[in-house]
Amino acid sequence: MKQEEVKNHTHSYLSFRIGHETFAVNVAQVLKILQVPKITKVPKSPSFMRGLINLRGNVLPVVDSRIKFGLETVADSINTSIIILSISQEQEEIKVGVLVDAVEEVFELPDEDLLPPPDIGGKYRTEFILGIARAEEGLIILLDVDKIFSYEDVINLKADSGDENDTEN
Amino acid sequence: MEGFRQRYLEEAQDLLQELEKALLVLESHPSDQKAVESAFRVMHTLKGCSSMFGFPKVSEITHFLESYFLDIRDGEFHLNKDLISLTFRSTDHIKKLLEDQDLIEPDNRQEHEALLQQLAGKLKGLEQEKEPEEEKKPVQPKVTFFIFFKPHKEALQFGSNPIYLLDDLAQLGDLECFVSEIDLPMPESLDPQLSYLQWGCLLTTDVSLSEIQDVFLFAEDLCDLKIVELSHQPFKGDLNQTTFKNFANRFTQGVPEEALQDYIDDLRKAVSGPVKEVESKSRKSSIRVASEKLDKLINLVSELVTNQAHLSLIAAEYAIPELQEATEEMEKIAQQLRDTSFEISLIPVGNAVTRFKRLVRDLSHELNKKATLELEGEETELDKKVIENLSDCLVHIFRNSIDHGIEDEETRRKAGKNPEGKIMLKSYNSGANVIIEVQDDGAGIDAEKVYAKALKRGLISKEDKLTQEQIFELLFLSGFSTAKTVTSVSGRGVGMDVVGKKIKELQGNVKIDSQLHKGTKVTLTIPLTISIIDGLMVKVADIDYVIPLSFIGKSYSISRELLESSSNRQLVLDKEPVPYFNLLEEFSDNDFKEPGFAVTLHHENKTVAVLVEEIIGESQAVLQPIGGFFRQQAYISGASLKGDGTVALVLDPQQLIVELNKHNVLI
Numbered sequence: 035m036k037q038e039e040v041k042n043h044t045h046s047y048l049s050f051r052i053g054h055e056t057f058a059v060n061v062a063q064v065l066k067i068l069q070v071p072k073i074t075k076v077p078k079s080p081s082f083m084r085g086l087i088n089l090r091g092n093v094l095p096v097v098d099s100r101i102k103f104g105l106e107t108v109a110d111s112i113n114t115s116i117i118i119l120s121i122s123q124e125q126e127e128i129k130v131g132v133l134v135d136a137v138e139e140v141f142e143l144p145d146e147d148l149l150p151p152p153d154i155g156g157k158y159r160t161e162f163i164l165g166i167a168r169a170e171e172g173l174i175i176l177l178d179v180d181k182i183f184s185y186e187d188v189i190n191l192k193a194d195s196g197d198e199n200d201t202e203n
Numbered sequence: 204m205e206g207f208r209q210r211y212l213e214e215a216q217d218l219l220q221e222l223e224k225a226l227l228v229l230e231s232h233p234s235d236q237k238a239v240e241s242a243f244r245v246m247h248t249l250k251g252c253s254s255m256f257g258f259p260k261v262s263e264i265t266h267f268l269e270s271y272f273l274d275i276r277d278g279e280f281h282l283n284k285d286l287i288s289l290t291f292r293s294t295d296h297i298k299k300l301l302e303d304q305d306l307i308e309p310d311n312r313q314e315h316e317a318l319l320q321q322l323a324g325k326l327k328g329l330e331q332e333k334e335p336e337e338e339k340k341p342v343q344p345k346v347t348f349f350i351f352f353k354p355h356k357e358a359l360q361f362g363s364n365p366i367y368l369l370d371d372l373a374q375l376g377d378l379e380c381f382v383s384e385i386d387l388p389m390p391e392s393l394d395p396q397l398s399y400l401q402w403g404c405l406l407t408t409d410v411s412l413s414e415i416q417d418v419f420l421f422a423e424d425l426c427d428l429k430i431v432e433l434s435h436q437p438f439k440g441d442l443n444q445t446t447f448k449n450f451a452n453r454f455t456q457g458v459p460e461e462a463l464q465d466y467i468d469d470l471r472k473a474v475s476g477p478v479k480e481v482e483s484k485s486r487k488s489s490i491r492v493a494s495e496k497l498d499k500l501i502n503l504v505s506e507l508v509t510n511q512a513h514l515s516l517i518a519a520e521y522a523i524p525e526l527q528e529a530t531e532e533m534e535k536i537a538q539q540l541r542d543t544s545f546e547i548s549l550i551p552v553g554n555a556v557t558r559f560k561r562l563v564r565d566l567s568h569e570l571n572k573k574a575t576l577e578l579e580g581e582e583t584e585l586d587k588k589v590i591e592n593l594s595d596c597l598v599h600i601f602r603n604s605i606d607h608g609i610e611d612e613e614t615r616r617k618a619g620k621n622p623e624g625k626i627m628l629k630s631y632n633s634g635a636n637v638i639i640e641v642q643d644d645g646a647g648i649d650a651e652k653v654y655a656k657a658l659k660r661g662l663i664s665k666e667d668k669l670t671q672e673q674i675f676e677l678l679f680l681s682g683f684s685t686a687k688t689v690t691s692v693s694g695r696g697v698g699m700d701v702v703g704k705k706i707k708e709l710q711g712n713v714k715i716d717s718q719l720h721k722g723t724k725v726t727l728t729i730p731l732t733i734s735i736i737d738g739l740m741v742k743v744a745d746i747d748y749v750i751p752l753s754f755i756g757k758s759y760s761i762s763r764e765l766l767e768s769s770s771n772r773q774l775v776l777d778k779e780p781v782p783y784f785n786l787l788e789e790f791s792d793n794d795f796k797e798p799g800f801a802v803t804l805h806h807e808n809k810t811v812a813v814l815v816e817e818i819i820g821e822s823q824a825v826l827q828p829i830g831g832f833f834r835q836q837a838y839i840s841g842a843s844l845k846g847d848g849t850v851a852l853v854l855d856p857q858q859l860i861v862e863l864n865k866h867n868v869l870i
Binding site: 097 | 502509510746790791827828833839841850
């Protein structure tokens with residue numbers, strides 16, 4: 035076993051499902067996983083902002099990833115969860131909750147097994163993707179959450195729909 | 204070591220601030236011995252610490268300054284304007300050195316060389332200037348002391364005679380005594396062998412404290428004695444007859460022991476006059492606390508308050524008498540704890556004063572105008588965070604005052620004004636707000652010019668008839684600057700709009716009043732603390748909102764008939780027509796319920812009503828920021844946790860009305 039060698043270059047990722055796709059983020063950015071609590075909607079806010087929740091006395095914003103990714107809304111199910119992420123926005127570390135359809139698992143991946151995002155013909159826009167991991171059931175897309183869950187509006191993750199930008203404000 | 208360094212840096216900042224304070228005093232009173240002493244002490248301490256913690260460049264500079272101030276203190280030569288300016292320059296340089304010890308910035312290195320050369324040159328020059336008759340013994344300045352002297356009852360039996368002691372005191376300088384017979388018993392119970400009297404003495408003298416103490420050397424154990432230095436001025440000069448009599452009377456009627464300190468403080472104020480007040484603040488014992496610790500405390504207390512509300516909710520549900528009792532007790536303590544902790548984070552407005560004074564000094568030098576800053580109510584307290592934000596605003600306002608407001612000496616003289624301009628910084632409490640006024644006696648703002656300019660810029664149209672007040676409000680629009688020439692100080696068209704924005708962020712309000720040729724007054728109204736709000740909780744479309752009480756006029760229960768009879772979006776409340784917004788309609792996407800209540804809000808001298816579903820009650824909201832995701836929703840100033848742990852939204856009524864007005868212009 036050459037475990038010693040690769041150990042330093044292996045990262046852990048948390049995978050989750052949005053729609054039919056599986057995505058993952060580096061666990062270093064994951065603070066907590068929650069069941070959906072009562073969410074207070076902020077009136078007249080962008081549709082992808084689900085609202086505000088109370089996390090141990092702190093008020094945190096929650097982004098609905100389905101809407102953020104341009105998918106249609108579905109009712110929350112028993113699997114719907116909120117992943118609390120620490121992301122950097124405008125030189126500041128902020129905490130944000132991300133509503134996902136289901137949380138799957140934590141897996142380890144050596145860096146050399148990480149595939150670069152396809153330059154051409156890929157399904158998703160490369161700027162939001164750190165890389166792609168091969169899994170038994172298919173591909174897992176590793177997201178750059180700092181960019182995806184930014185203060186910006188709805189983004190179009192799909193590479194081919196770049197000009198149908200649906201802005202809310 | 205890093206910790207020590209951090210401590211050093213903090214201390215150095217404090218010392219520099221103290222030095223600036225002393226220098227500002229010296230600039231107007233060059234012979235103020237106390238300020239010289241304080242400047243010297245700062246230099247000395249700073250020099251010592253700096254070499255100890257590896258800031259040799261700082262000690263190089265302070266070394267020279269220390270020598271000057273030592274000589275000045277010893278009366279070898281007088282302080283002049285040059286030296287003060289040089290010291291100011293050095294102070295600025297040291298501040299830079301603290302960040303850039305190794306002089307990596309080329310500008311800093313150059314300044315360092317230049318400064319060292321000048322300082323060395325100056326020292327040489329001064330050495331030669333030294334007056335030859337160095338024999339002249341430095342005359343100790345006259346100091347006024349207050350002496351409280353109360354012989355113990357048995358003092359006479361030990362052969363001490365208070366009168367002799369007072370005689371001795373009189374030998375030392377100007378002495379004035381008042382005696383209190385408050386303890387004197389009725390004649391029938393008076394024991395002639397006991398002493399019943401107490402004295403208060405004012406003594407102006409050039410001897411030191413220890414020499415006065417020597418007078419009482421042998422009576423020390425036989426009396427209560429208190430000797431306090433009051434001021435560097437003789438009491439006779441400043442204390443007029445009536446004030447003096449008042450103090451004498453007050454003493455004669457008896458000053459109880461616990462009130463003695465107050466009495467002395469008052470006396471000190473009366474003797475030293477307003478100029479010295481900065482110096483004579485009585486020292487309260489205090490400790491330094493890192494602000495993160497304070498923030499943590501406040502956060503914990505906020506959490507406690509929220510949890511407390513939750514607990515009360517549960518207790519009310521279960522109706523167990525013991526639980527309720529305990530909960531009520533907890534509630535009281537939590538409330539006191541909350542009040543105390545919020546009080547801790549309040550600091551006086553005066554804390555930033557040295558910075559302002561320095562700014563006014565530098566600006567007036569730079570622009571070749573004369574201006575002084577006067578303060579009133581600098582002890583008014585505000586939340587630490589608010590003050591930090593506020594300082595920047597005040598800096599802008601001072602800049603504007605000196606640059607655009609205060610005229611040059613020549614013009615002022617012609618206009619029959621005091622050639623020296625005056626800027627007044629006045630702060631006071633008003634309800635849950637603190638009001639800060641900056642008033643200058645400069646040229647004032649020409650409303651017509653402002654109007655013309657706004658017209659030119661297309662900010663308003665010709666048809667707009669504006670009151671003077673509305674015209675001044677134009678100054679808060681971005682990109683508005685009326686200065687004829689753009690100076691380095693102001694006139695870049697930022698300034699007032701930034702001030703307006705910042706104050707809004709602090710949930711406050713800003714207003715400009717101005718009279719042409721008389722001066723300008725900028726009034727800032729700021730809530731005492733932005734972290735906790737007394738509000739009214741209302742429900743709209745299943746979401747709870749907190750409206751700050753300070754904006755609320757009244758609330759009314761409204762009926763469907765009233766609403767249906769309303770015309771032109773006006774409700775008749777208390778027989779007055781009031782424009783209204785239906786929040787249920789505004790805040791919910793589809794089928795909305797019927798409003799049950801109207802709450803009137805003050806908005807720019809007008810009254811506006813908002814319709815809500817339900818009024819839940821008064822609530823104390825610990826305000827939490829909601830972050831950048833809701834930037835566009837300016838009418839929500841934050842969020843607050845309710846007792847059941849869910850989130851309520853805190854409304855900013857001003858922004859709310861502005862926002863609602865965009866869609867349906869009512870007011």
